[in-house]
Amino acid sequence: MLFNFSLYSQKIVVFSKTENCNLTSKLTSCNPDKPAKREFLRNFVDMANSHPANLAKSRLITPPLEWGKKVSDRTYGEIEYLPNFKNGFYINLSLFNLLPEHEYSLCLNGNPKLAGNDLLPDTVPNLNIERYLDFLSVKTDLHGSYQALIGIFLKPGDYDVRFYVKDTNGYKIVLYHDYFKFSVSAF
Numbered sequence: 001m002l003f004n005f006s007l008y009s010q011k012i013v014v015f016s017k018t019e020n021c022n023l024t025s026k027l028t029s030c031n032p033d034k035p036a037k038r039e040f041l042r043n044f045v046d047m048a049n050s051h052p053a054n055l056a057k058s059r060l061i062t063p064p065l066e067w068g069k070k071v072s073d074r075t076y077g078e079i080e081y082l083p084n085f086k087n088g089f090y091i092n093l094s095l096f097n098l099l100p101e102h103e104y105s106l107c108l109n110g111n112p113k114l115a116g117n118d119l120l121p122d123t124v125p126n127l128n129i130e131r132y133l134d135f136l137s138v139k140t141d142l143h144g145s146y147q148a149l150i151g152i153f154l155k156p157g158d159y160d161v162r163f164y165v166k167d168t169n170g171y172k173i174v175l176y177h178d179y180f181k182f183s184v185s186a187f
Contacts, residue, residue, distance in 0.1 A: 010148035013044050014135045017121075037153060040087040044151035047082070047090055055080035055092065056182075060165065060175040068173035071098050075144075077175045079163060084183045089152040095165060098144040098174065105171065106136045107164040108152075114179060116159030137168065156186040 011023040013030065015037050021030035023045070032038050060077030062070050080092040089108075098104065110117030112129040120131035133152075140146045159182050165175040 011048060011150075012136065012148055013041055013151045013153070015040075015153045017134065020136065036087055040151065040153050043086050044088070044090065047085070048149050052082065054082070056083050056180075058163075058177045058180060060095070060163065060177050063173045063176045068176070069167065071144075071167075071174050075175065077165060079177060081182060083181070084185060085151075086185050087156065088154050088184055089159075089182060091150050091152075093146070093148055093150055095138075095140065095146040095175065096144070098140050098146070098165075099167075100140060100142050100144045102144070103137055103139050103168040104146070104174070105134050105164075105166045105168055106138060106150075107166055108133045108135065108159070109162040109164055111160070111162075111179065114160040115181070116157060116161050119155040119157050119159065119184075120161070134166075154184045156184045158183050 012020055013023065014020040015032055021041070023030065030041060032041055057078065057080045060079060062068065062075060074097040076097065077093065077095040082090040108120060109132040110120045110130060117131050120133045122132050124130040124132055135152050136150065138146050138148070160179050162179055163177040164173045166172065167174050
């Protein structure tokens with residue numbers, strides 16, 4: 001496949017917690033084993049090359065301190081996403097003023113009363129009716145920033161989930177966006 005990206009620092013396709021493809025790495029060979037994953041990869045590349053204008057945009061903020069932690073008063077993030085994408089979730093993620101050169105985990109978190117909870121693979125410890133997906137670990141740059149275009153291969157259906165950025169030291173949530181809706185259509 002020929003990749004032509006110019007606006008994004010990283011382009012990553014996540015097929016599962018253990019299988020992803022960094023399309024900006026010269027060392028990466030991206031050959032998914034299943035036809036649906038290959039089709040998702042092609043759609044992701046096509047969408048990334050077309051620079052879609054119809055992305056929904058949401059700001060990531062510091063969570064309530066009862067269930068998260070504050071990095072600084074200037075810490076924030078933004079996600080731009082397609083409200084409907086075939087076989088997955090397509091986002092442009094930007095994080096600012098986090099700890100420099102520090103690892104964070106990105107997560108979609110469900111709610112048993114909302115759509116998509118049963119489509120996420122893992123159960124929240126001590127709360128086995130709520131599900132989540134820690135889909136990618138990322139590392140900020142020298143300024144505490146991170147930017148990437150990310151495609152997440154998901155089960156088809158409607159989702160109404162939270163987006164978390166969690167510190168990998170203790171897994172406290174440092175940024176989040178409360179429940180937002182998107183749909184994953186099947187091929």
